[in-house]
Amino acid sequence: MSLRIVVCVKYVPDATGDRRFADDTTTDRESVDGLLSELDEYGVEQALRIAEASGDAEVTVVTVGPDDAKDALRKALSMGADKAVHVNDDDIHGTDVLGTSAILAKALESTGYDLVVCGMASTDGSMGVLPALLAERLGVPQLTLLSEVTVEGGTVKGRRDGDTATEQLEAALPAVVSVTDQSGEARYPSFKGIMAAKKKPVQSLDLDDLGIEADEVGLAGSWTAVDAIAARPARTAGTIVKDEGEGGRQLAEFLAAQKFV
Template identity: 65%
Template sequence: MNIVVCVKYVPDATADRKFEDDNTVDRVGVDGLLSELDEYAVEQALQIKDKQADDTEVTVLSVGPENATDAVRKALQMGADKGVHVVDDAIAGSDALATSLVLAEAIKKIPHDLVVCGMASTDGGMGVVPAMLSERLGVPGVTLGSEISVEGETVKIRRDGDASTDTIEGSLPLVLSVTDQSGEARYPSFKGIMAAKKKPVETWSLSDLGVDAGSVGAGAAWSVVESTDARPPRTAGEIVTDEDGSGAKALVDFLASKKFI
C-alpha cells in the first residue's frame, strides 16, 4: 500500500504572528512548525503501515515556503519513509482552492492508494481541503474520522458528532481525514531523528506539476483579507478587595456588568 500524508507548515501559535504588507500571513519571519492537527494524520498513516505488509510506504507531502521542509522532516522523524516539498514563489497567498489544486497535481505524481489529511490547519482552520482533494482526484472522501481501520480495500471510520456517532466506509483509493481524537501522535525517537537525515526529500515547483502560476497565489484567490488591525494591548485587571465582607457581592456585580452571568 502507498500512503500519502498531506502536512502543513504553520506559524507557531506561541510566537508573535503578524501579517505582511499585502495582508497575507507572514510565514518567513516567524518561527514555524508542523501543524499539530497534521501530526495526527501522520500517526494514523504510520499505524496503518504497522498493521499492513512490509511493502507499505508513507510519503509526506507539503506545499509551502522554503522552511516548510522542517515540517516534512518532523514527519520523517516520526517514521514516514520519504517526503515531497512543493515550493514556488507564485504559491504565496493561495487560498484553499489553489492549495488543493497544487496538492492534487502533486499527489497524481506519487503512487498512492490512500491520502491522509488532518481535520484542518491550525492557522487557517477551514477544514475543506480534504473534500476538495477528493473531488479533484475523483475518489471517495471519508472525513473526520476519530477511529480508523483498514481491511483489504476498505477503509472504515467512526465519526463522532454532537448528536450521534456514525460509521462510514469507502473503498480504496480514497482521501481520509482524521480528527485530534484519533490517537496521540508519537514523539520522534533518537533513532528516528538520525534515520530521517538519510530519507529522501524531493523538491518540486509548479512547472514540475504542470500547474499554471496564474491559477494560484493571492491574485487567483476567491477570498482576500482587505485589512487587519493589531490586537489591543492587554489592560490591567480589576482587583476586588474583601475588607468588610462585600467582596462576593462586588464580584457578582462585576460579572453581571460584563454579562458573564
C-alpha cells in the same frame, strides 16, 4: 502491490510566537519560527499505524510551502514516514485553500496514492475544508473528521464522533480521510528516527513539474482575498475586587453587569 499512503502536512507559524500579517496581507512567516502543524501530526500517526498493521505499505508525506517547510517534512520522516515530496515555487506565495488543493491534487496524481490522510485543519488557517476539496478534485470518496480509522483489503473504515451520535463510515480505495486530535497521540521521534530521516528521500517539485500556470495560484489566482487587517487591541487591566466583607456581593454585581450570570 504495497499500500500507498500519502499524508498531506503543513508548515505553520508557531502558535506561541508573535504572529503578524505582512504588508501584502499574507501571514508574515519570516518573523516567527515555523513547525509541522500539530493537527497534522495526528494524520502522520494514523498513516504509520495503518502501514504497521498492513505490513506492506509505504508512507509518503507531501507539503506545499517555502524552503523552510522541509522542517515539517523532516519531522514527519523522523516519526517514521518513508519519503517526502516538497512543492516549492515562489509563485505559490499567497495561495488560498482552493489553490492549495489544486496543487496538492496534482502532486498526488504525480506520486500515486491509495489512501490520502489529512489532519482535521491547519493550526494557522483553521479552515478544515482542504480534505473535502482535495477529494473533489481527485474524484474519490472522502471520510472526514474520523477519530478512528483502519484499512481492510480495499476498504477504509472509520468512526466519526459527533455531539449527539457516532457514525461508522467506509469507502472503497482510493479515498481521502481526515483525522481529529482524538484519533490517538502522535509518537515522539526517536533518536534513531531523527538520524534516519536525514537519509530519506525528499523530492522537490515546482509548478512547471505539476503543469500548473502561475496565474492559477498565488495572490492573483486566489478565490478569496483579505481586504483589511488590524492588530488585536492590547489587553486592558482587569477589575480588582477587594474583599472587605462585601467582596461576594461586588463580584456578583460585576458578573451580572457583564452579563456573565
